[in-house]
Amino acid sequence: MSRFNTRGGRPAASSPVTTTGQRTVTHEGATAHLRDAKSELFLLAVSNFVSQDTFYETGGRRDDRFTGLVRQLAADDPAWTAGLLGWLRGEGNMRTAALVGAAEFVHARLEADRAAAPGQTAAEGALPYSNRAVIASVLQRADEPGEMLGYWTSRHGRRLPKPVKRGVADAVQRLYDERSLLKYDTDSKGFRFGDVLELVHAAPSPDRAWQGPLFKHALDRRHGRDESIPEQLAMLRRRAKLMSMPVPDRRALLRDPWDRTLLDDAGMTWEALAGWVQGPLDAAAWEAVIPSMGLMALARNLRNFDQAGVCDAVAAAVASRFADAGEVRRSRMFPFRWWAAYKAAPSLRWAHALEQAIGHSLANVPALHGRTLILVDRSPSMFPGYGYSTPNRSDISLAEQAAVFGSALAMRAERPTLVEFGQTSNVMSVPKGGSVLRLVEAFGQIGGTDIPSAVKKHFDGHDRVVIVTDEQTRPGWLPSNCSGYGGMRETQIDDLIPRTVPVYMWNMAGYREAATASGGGNRHALGGLTDAAFRMIPLLDAGRDASWPWEQQGPSTGSGARRQS
Structure with a gap:
């Protein structure tokens, strides 16, 4: 047989x-059963919201386990670990874990280099990526260079090694623009855009003529210098014009359909709009800002849209974006975010579009x-x-x-x-x-x-x-x-x-x-x-x-x- x-x-x-x-x-x-170190790190990395407790494990214990595994594998297999960290921030879409992992990876390798014999570096030739590139690979949003510096200085002190400076500078050159300055350069941040620029000495991109004036303006903002906004920074100038309007006139502007493009042209987010009108957003305000909102912001505000009475035509435009497979993929939203939007939405007018969105995700x-x-x-x-x-x-x-x-x-x-x-x-x-x-x-x-x-x-x-x-x-x-x-x-x-x-x-x-x-x-x-x-x-x-x-x-x-x- x-x-x-x-x-x-x-x-x-x-x-x-x-x-x-x-x-x-x-x-x-x-x-x-116990897993090997790579397997343990991978499963922890793809599920770890840093500093968050779980049922069986405190946030501090999870963070220690995560950083310990990163540091171990930075020595044992740096090429594999560098690949994990770049993927984690990209397709894996894990922001904080990738940032922490990259910082600990670089710190561990620099420590190993200092401990190596004179004239040699630890695991010499083993890494196809530079420490600088690993830092840059996990910084994908304009607030993240400041996050990296905040984590590094709180964990490892104020001295910034060259790979950290250069990796952050590479990201700054790629990520800093007028819209990101308006969105992320706020007083609540420990490291403002100007602080980051001063610490890492980022040079403006040669193919972005506006970036030099932008960097200078960010430094002026940080130090309270009343300099005029450079001519090259049209979005910032439009925002300044909006901010100079008398408060009683602002809501009237939102009701003029010909003027609604002014919000996007001025880099006005929905969060900033509430401060600009100095009160809750009514239907007209939401309808004015909705065309410039990202998919995540739209999904998180369905309850607010319904409570404000946003009209069906605008709701249909939002739904059409949820139903767009390409837009859903580009948003990189986790599938369960669409379930969260469905659970929070008071009305059923969003349901079919949210079903399509979760299907695309x-x-x-x-x-x-x-x-x-x-x-x-x-x-x-x-x-x-x-x-x-x-x-x-x-x-x-x-x-x-x-x-x-x-x-x-x-x-x-x-x-x-x-x-x-x-x-x-x-x-x-x-x-x-x-x-x-x-x-x-x-x-x-x-x-x-x-x-x-x-x-x-x-x-x-x-x-x-x-x-x-x-x-x-x-x-x-x-x-x-x-x-x-x-x-x-x-x-x-x-x-x-x-x-x-x-x-x-x-x-x-x-x-x-x-x-x-x-x-x-x-x-x-x-x-x-x-x-x-x-x-x-x-x-x-x-x-x-x-x-x-x-x-x-x-x-x-x-x-x-x-x-x-």
Whole structure:
């Protein structure tokens, strides 16, 4: 009888998030697995909102674990770590974690260089990117050069090494313009634009004739010099003209449709507009500023639009932007942000457009063939409350994020079994052609976390299993008749799911402890707050190896992590 040359056989595939073979226990006492340093850092980085507590881990402890791993891997594999940091701020869209990681990466390498033998540097020749380029790669918004300096000086002192200065200067040249000056150069910042320019000595770009006058004006603003605004800075001059108007005349200006372009031409954000009119924004004010608002700002203000009475024509224009796949992709909003907008909106006039937007933001979710068991964790550790918090605790819990991913996968799968679980579990109805947002609404909260019991109850010869969870399961128990003795023994996932069936553990919280081994043998770990990792499932299903996401896509023009002199 043939044992290996069979129609049902599949090639063995490997995935990057790998366990070491060492064991520990989950926070709930089940046997757990330890990951290697790269895998632990990756899963933590893609879920870590810096300084935020989680159910099982304080913000300070998470931050220490994160910086410790970055510093370790800056020495052990600097090229891999530089690639992670550039991708993290780019496609990964994790702003603060990428910034902190880049600062600690550079600090660790500079310390290693100082400790190296004379005439040598640590890991000489191992890094295809300069420290300067790593700093520049994570600074993608105009307020981030000041954020980098704020973090560095609070953590490592006022002395700025040359790679930090030069990396920040590169970013300043790329990011500073009139609109960003008006938006981010405020008195609330510890490092104003002028402070950054003085500290890093950024030179204006030779192909931006207006940038030299802009830099000079930023310095004048910082030091309170009453200099006139240079002629080259037309947006700043328009803003000054608006600010000189008598307050009683300002609202009247917003009601003239021919004058509404003045707001965008003057770099007026919706936040600044409230200060300019010196009062709440009414329908006319919102309708005047909405055309210049970004997608994130629009999604966050739907309640304000409804309460102010924004007209249906303007609402339809907003909805058309939500329905634009290209605009949604360019916004780089996390999928759960669209769920947050839907949950906060008072009226249903936004619902269809928000359903389209969340669909566009989940474009990487595959249409999996066959039967797929999808288990979504709804235990207390996935929710905020009871004196603890979760990442992004102000609006969307890990449980809701997990429900978004699980629902999207179920809606596109050929034959899904969608289950919400905790200590008990329930099968969810998945209507063909239904709404992801409505499906997310149907989830509840269930006490405890028991992955083995959910698997035992619902696995029934499925082609694959996807578990969206923080992995901190309780032990599952099965009767044991080993050596003729009765009793109970702890149950592992491998006791319940054959090795021929792929299991994909989607880690939502970045904890150190893994509920199952991963990296091969049809056991794989995924992570992140975007749908990017879903691209790995069809590859691994087909027996093809998967690599780190920045290695899959090749050199990224967005990362900026290139060697510079």
